[in-house]
Amino acid sequence: MSDTAHTPEHAPEAAPSATPDAAPSIEQQLAELQAKHAEVADAYLRAKAEAENVRRRAEDEISKARKFAVESFAESLLPVRDSLEAALATQAAKPDTPVETVLEGVQATLRQLASALERNKVLEINPAQGARFDPNLHQAISMVPADQEANTVVGVLQKGYSIADRILRPALVTVAAPK
Structure with a gap:
Protein backbone atom coordinates (compact mmCIF):
# COMPACT_ATOMS: atom_id res chain seq x y z
CA MET A 1 0.00 0.00 0.00
CA SER A 2 1.15 3.45 -0.71
CA ASP A 3 1.41 6.24 1.82
CA THR A 4 -0.46 8.57 -0.49
CA ALA A 5 -3.73 6.81 0.22
CA HIS A 6 -3.68 8.11 3.77
CA THR A 7 -2.71 11.64 2.99
CA PRO A 8 -5.18 14.38 3.70
CA GLU A 9 -5.57 15.11 -0.03
CA HIS A 10 -7.03 11.65 -0.66
CA ALA A 11 -9.00 11.28 2.53
CA PRO A 12 -12.76 11.29 2.23
CA GLU A 13 -14.41 14.53 3.07
CA ALA A 14 -15.31 14.84 6.66
CA ALA A 15 -18.92 15.30 7.60
CA PRO A 16 -19.89 18.93 7.91
CA SER A 17 -19.59 20.25 11.37
CA ALA A 18 -22.74 20.29 13.40
CA THR A 19 -23.13 23.98 13.47
CA PRO A 20 -26.64 25.36 13.90
CA ASP A 21 -26.45 27.11 10.50
CA ALA A 22 -25.26 24.14 8.41
CA ALA A 23 -27.35 21.16 9.59
CA PRO A 24 -31.03 21.06 10.45
CA SER A 25 -31.73 20.48 14.08
CA LYS A 36 -43.99 13.86 5.24
CA HIS A 37 -45.80 11.23 7.34
CA ALA A 38 -48.98 13.30 7.35
CA GLU A 39 -48.74 13.67 3.56
CA VAL A 40 -48.24 9.93 3.04
CA ALA A 41 -51.04 9.10 5.52
CA ASP A 42 -53.39 11.47 3.69
CA ALA A 43 -52.49 9.91 0.31
CA TYR A 44 -53.06 6.44 1.79
CA LEU A 45 -56.48 7.39 3.16
CA ARG A 46 -57.48 8.92 -0.18
CA ALA A 47 -56.36 5.82 -2.07
CA LYS A 48 -58.19 3.59 0.41
CA ALA A 49 -61.38 5.66 0.03
CA GLU A 50 -61.10 5.53 -3.77
CA ALA A 51 -60.63 1.74 -3.69
CA GLU A 52 -63.70 1.44 -1.45
CA ASN A 53 -65.73 3.61 -3.86
CA VAL A 54 -64.64 1.49 -6.83
CA ARG A 55 -65.57 -1.69 -4.93
CA PHE A 73 -85.81 -12.41 -21.88
CA ALA A 74 -89.04 -11.38 -20.17
CA GLU A 75 -89.63 -8.73 -22.83
CA SER A 76 -89.39 -11.34 -25.58
CA LEU A 77 -91.88 -13.60 -23.77
CA LEU A 78 -94.58 -10.95 -23.43
CA PRO A 79 -95.96 -11.46 -26.98
CA VAL A 80 -96.28 -15.18 -26.20
CA ARG A 81 -98.34 -14.40 -23.12
CA ASP A 82 -100.42 -11.89 -25.11
CA SER A 83 -101.16 -14.56 -27.72
CA LEU A 84 -102.19 -17.10 -25.11
CA GLU A 85 -104.46 -14.59 -23.38
CA ALA A 86 -106.00 -13.61 -26.73
CA ALA A 87 -106.65 -17.28 -27.51
CA LEU A 88 -108.38 -17.78 -24.16
CA ALA A 89 -110.42 -14.61 -24.64
CA THR A 90 -111.46 -15.70 -28.15
CA GLN A 91 -112.42 -19.15 -26.91
CA ALA A 92 -114.48 -17.62 -24.09
CA ALA A 93 -116.21 -15.19 -26.47
CA LYS A 94 -116.76 -17.79 -29.21
CA PRO A 95 -116.91 -21.25 -27.64
CA ASP A 96 -117.84 -22.80 -30.98
CA THR A 97 -114.48 -21.83 -32.59
CA PRO A 98 -113.32 -24.74 -34.75
CA VAL A 99 -110.51 -26.87 -33.32
CA ALA A 114 -89.36 -20.80 -30.02
CA SER A 115 -88.26 -17.51 -31.58
CA ALA A 116 -88.09 -15.78 -28.18
CA LEU A 117 -86.02 -18.62 -26.74
CA GLU A 118 -83.69 -18.62 -29.74
CA ARG A 119 -83.16 -14.83 -29.54
CA ASN A 120 -82.12 -15.31 -25.92
CA LYS A 121 -79.71 -18.14 -26.76
CA VAL A 122 -81.87 -20.87 -25.21
CA LEU A 123 -81.16 -23.75 -27.57
CA GLU A 124 -83.09 -26.98 -27.94
CA ILE A 125 -81.41 -30.35 -27.36
CA ASN A 126 -83.33 -32.83 -29.47
CA PRO A 127 -81.05 -35.69 -30.57
CA ALA A 128 -82.01 -37.61 -33.68
CA GLN A 129 -82.72 -41.32 -33.53
CA GLN A 148 -79.31 -50.07 -33.97
CA GLU A 149 -75.91 -49.65 -32.41
CA ALA A 150 -75.75 -49.88 -28.60
CA ASN A 151 -75.66 -46.62 -26.61
CA THR A 152 -77.43 -44.64 -29.30
CA VAL A 153 -80.66 -42.68 -28.91
CA VAL A 154 -83.79 -44.67 -29.74
CA GLY A 155 -86.31 -41.97 -28.86
CA VAL A 156 -86.66 -38.60 -27.15
CA LEU A 157 -89.22 -38.45 -24.34
CA GLN A 158 -88.59 -34.79 -23.53
CA LYS A 159 -86.40 -32.22 -25.27
CA GLY A 160 -83.57 -30.65 -23.35
CA TYR A 161 -82.39 -27.05 -23.38
CA SER A 162 -79.11 -25.21 -22.96
CA ILE A 163 -78.17 -21.58 -22.59
CA ALA A 164 -74.68 -20.22 -23.28
CA ASP A 165 -73.16 -23.73 -23.35
CA ARG A 166 -74.76 -24.57 -20.01
CA ILE A 167 -77.38 -27.30 -19.75
CA LEU A 168 -80.68 -26.05 -18.35
CA ARG A 169 -82.30 -29.45 -18.72
CA PRO A 170 -80.89 -32.57 -20.40
CA ALA A 171 -82.95 -34.32 -23.04
CA LEU A 172 -84.73 -37.37 -21.62
CA VAL A 173 -84.03 -40.27 -23.98
CA THR A 174 -84.32 -44.01 -24.35
CA VAL A 175 -81.09 -45.70 -25.38
CA ALA A 176 -80.40 -48.86 -27.39
CA ALA A 177 -79.32 -51.72 -25.16
CA PRO A 178 -76.23 -53.75 -26.01
CA LYS A 179 -77.05 -56.87 -28.02
Missing part, protein backbone atom coordinates in the same frame (compact mmCIF):
# COMPACT_ATOMS: atom_id res chain seq x y z
CA ILE A 26 -33.34 17.30 15.37
CA GLU A 27 -36.54 19.26 15.90
CA GLN A 28 -36.52 20.44 12.29
CA GLN A 29 -35.88 16.91 11.03
CA LEU A 30 -38.69 15.61 13.21
CA ALA A 31 -41.06 18.29 11.93
CA GLU A 32 -40.12 17.48 8.31
CA LEU A 33 -40.66 13.75 8.90
CA GLN A 34 -43.98 14.39 10.62
CA ALA A 35 -45.10 16.55 7.69
CA ARG A 56 -68.98 -0.27 -3.99
CA ARG A 57 -69.69 0.86 -7.57
CA ALA A 58 -68.71 -2.58 -8.88
CA GLU A 59 -71.03 -4.28 -6.37
CA ASP A 60 -73.87 -1.95 -7.43
CA GLU A 61 -73.28 -2.73 -11.10
CA ILE A 62 -73.22 -6.47 -10.41
CA SER A 63 -76.42 -6.18 -8.39
CA LYS A 64 -78.15 -4.25 -11.20
CA ALA A 65 -76.89 -6.72 -13.82
CA ARG A 66 -78.34 -9.62 -11.84
CA LYS A 67 -81.58 -7.79 -11.18
CA PHE A 68 -82.18 -6.80 -14.80
CA ALA A 69 -80.53 -9.78 -16.53
CA VAL A 70 -83.89 -11.33 -17.31
CA GLU A 71 -85.40 -8.08 -18.60
CA SER A 72 -84.64 -8.84 -22.25
CA GLU A 100 -108.43 -26.20 -36.44
CA THR A 101 -108.49 -22.45 -35.75
CA VAL A 102 -107.44 -23.00 -32.14
CA LEU A 103 -104.70 -25.37 -33.30
CA GLU A 104 -103.38 -22.79 -35.76
CA GLY A 105 -103.24 -20.23 -32.96
CA VAL A 106 -101.41 -22.64 -30.66
CA GLN A 107 -98.89 -23.42 -33.41
CA ALA A 108 -98.32 -19.70 -34.06
CA THR A 109 -97.82 -19.13 -30.33
CA LEU A 110 -95.36 -22.02 -30.17
CA ARG A 111 -93.39 -20.43 -33.03
CA GLN A 112 -93.34 -17.14 -31.09
CA LEU A 113 -92.04 -18.94 -28.03
CA GLY A 130 -79.42 -43.17 -33.81
CA ALA A 131 -77.35 -40.27 -32.43
CA ARG A 132 -74.64 -41.24 -29.97
CA PHE A 133 -75.79 -40.99 -26.33
CA ASP A 134 -73.97 -38.09 -24.63
CA PRO A 135 -74.35 -38.03 -20.82
CA ASN A 136 -73.45 -34.32 -20.85
CA LEU A 137 -76.53 -33.52 -22.97
CA HIS A 138 -78.87 -36.46 -22.46
CA GLN A 139 -80.37 -38.33 -19.54
CA ALA A 140 -81.13 -41.98 -20.25
CA ILE A 141 -84.49 -43.01 -18.86
CA SER A 142 -84.25 -46.61 -20.01
CA MET A 143 -82.36 -48.99 -22.24
CA VAL A 144 -84.45 -50.84 -24.80
CA PRO A 145 -83.62 -53.56 -27.31
CA ALA A 146 -83.32 -51.97 -30.74
CA ASP A 147 -82.02 -52.70 -34.21
